Amino acid sequence: MIAQIISIGNELLIGDTVNTNASWMGQFLNDLGIDVQRVHTISDDKHVIADTIKQSMAESDLVITTGGLGPTHDDITKTTIAELFGVEMRQDEAVLSYIKELFASRNIPFSESNAWQAMVPENCEVLFNKAGTAPGMWFHEQDCFLAVLPGVPYEMKYLMKRRVAEKLREQTKAIGFIHTEYLKTAGIGESTLSDHVLGDLSDFLNDHVSMAFLPSFGQVTLRITGKGDSKEEAISNSAKLIELIREKAGKYIYGDDKDHTLSERVGAILSEQNKTIATAESCTGGLIASTITDVAGSSVYMLGGVVSYANEVKVNELGVDPKHIKTVGAVSKEVALQMAKGVAEKLGADIGISTTGIAGPGGGTAEKPVGTVWIGFYSNEQHFAVKALLTKDRLVNKQRTTVMALELIRRILSGIEELPYALTKETA
């Protein structure tokens, strides 16, 4: 099945809005086995809209438009389509009463322009939109399907998932179901994960099962997509590969929800084990504490922390020995160890985590180049530090040190021997 997408809106052409809808739809349709041949981005101009829809319908099996369905005078998509097909507009009673109820429940007065939202071309089937007030529309004309959707990303996605995929399935056996799962890993590079841990998976990849690596900031998310003639079949088709990945790479996986964060996982483990944590940060400057406290309810396990940017703060607040700062320097195993222990004892936490490093861009030496970072860990059972060599970029170094520290905590508390990036424990 060949598809074309038509994105309507002047804001897209003058660059005020980036066309993220088209890429989302491209991926969604591609996963359904539909080949997107072309995306047209066009202005809110009646003739341009009509001509583009007409031509696209002649060239493909499915055309999807987004945009131009709002209640104002510059939203002309649906009247243009009615004219193109030579039909009248009709009022859809179900949509009208839904919008009226919605406004009543929010205590917003109902106006003429809101009622206009319930008007649709006679020859369409309404794609009911519970995510907003503009209904989607479905046409079957000239051997082509046409879906007309609002441009608001949230509403477009709702209608694609709930209505368009369903309509396509009704029409053709070829459109199966898709099931996507995400396995989130941290502390391992994409190539190591792919080549050394997972190895050759080609026996498990076929027309019904595909996989993608999505790397970002020291984390790699695996997207596994199964396809089938039913939801159950799609799930079962991907299950074997997911099981294999969990078997081979289980210790690197911290979550299986797309939006699940590493700090949420660490927080859940701390809660389960009834443990508290405190942070002592130099080079990360508070980013670890901030990331931990991004999680709602983190006050249960996060006592607080010290940002010890100045050496005096390391000495006075965290009990770092000034002798070590003089002899081995603030960026050293000794100082990382003392900071982690110091903050845990001072704040009365079960776990202390520390960072000290050269974030850059300045401050590097031959012996300790920019990107040199020590992370310290302290608990009743363990007290060690690890050394990592990161990049020349200050913000990247802060971000990657934070991910590394959180993943370090996760692995230690989960009893996983191997440290992030196979770093080695160094003790006093």
Add this chain to the structure above:
Amino acid sequence: MIAQIISIGNELLIGDTVNTNASWMGQFLNDLGIDVQRVHTISDDKHVIADTIKQSMAESDLVITTGGLGPTHDDITKTTIAELFGVEMRQDEAVLSYIKELFASRNIPFSESNAWQAMVPENCEVLFNKAGTAPGMWFHEQDCFLAVLPGVPYEMKYLMKRRVAEKLREQTKAIGFIHTEYLKTAGIGESTLSDHVLGDLSDFLNDHVSMAFLPSFGQVTLRITGKGDSKEEAISNSAKLIELIREKAGKYIYGDDKDHTLSERVGAILSEQNKTIATAESCTGGLIASTITDVAGSSVYMLGGVVSYANEVKVNELGVDPKHIKTVGAVSKEVALQMAKGVAEKLGADIGISTTGIAGPGGGTAEKPVGTVWIGFYSNEQHFAVKALLTKDRLVNKQRTTVMALELIRRILSGIEELPYALTKETA
């Protein structure tokens, strides 16, 4: 002048890459007074590329393509264009020797596929690309200009600014020069800034001067664009409006460089005044310290901070009176005042800044709903707190509190009486 953009690449259609090039080019061309009528996103398919270029050239005065200029077999844009125009490929000696030198200087072996980068259709003029190895190409055929550019955003932007704009100017008087300035404000809402501070600017806005409000996270950036027949004229055309905005809204403007951050400005002021700072954070959880230390060289003025998430940390580390936590609660004027003073004294800093609030989503009460935030400020001269009511969203609240605190520091140190969002000082 009417233009069409053609974005070439399968990765755009299946959603692996978002088409940010098209929106950047749309804005650039729009600023030059060129009307972008349509963007085509198409696959790396010879016939599709040829047909789309042919049709676009018939419909418009300028066509720009991006993508498909790499050295591998799936990059077919330039051979397709040569076929379309019925011309042979020629080797461009200047490009070849530039690429050879580039590789030599980086000690990378030069291969056959690199030499291919220097091949271009006979009828094009080369747009020399110092940002990469794939040259841009300029054609004038059938009463239409065609620019063929690489898809790498950095290279595309370089060629648009340095080469395409220049070629267009050579061809038509109508293409002037543009000059864009950014004025960055914080601590004032977009509508207040627009309606109450700036007022009606219509006398200053015309075909040669335009302005846009770009809001994000408690900051509003003003983009002022001047146009003219020369660079100087473009600058002078925007100068009057910029002067007026500075006059009316000067105290809200913290920077005039697009990439300049508020924490950089605060850091520069602290450096100038030879002052140090320390943070005491509860609801922001370390985000203020992290934002301050995002700036290279911040160790000069940033001593450090305490993240006092648990009440015991507020009491033990910052000297907050436990009586106040019991009577008025941790989210209170009293605690904010004590935290700011406590951290400044403890770390020996000139300035202490504190936050305590209900970040959400839980923890709100009728008296102190989610989004209630107190920010405390302490220096030798001043000691006060301000109360703000923010949103229900935890991360938005952290972000906005951070911007508000930094802007508060900026205004106080700059001797500006009015506080962010016209908040009022409350003292002990």
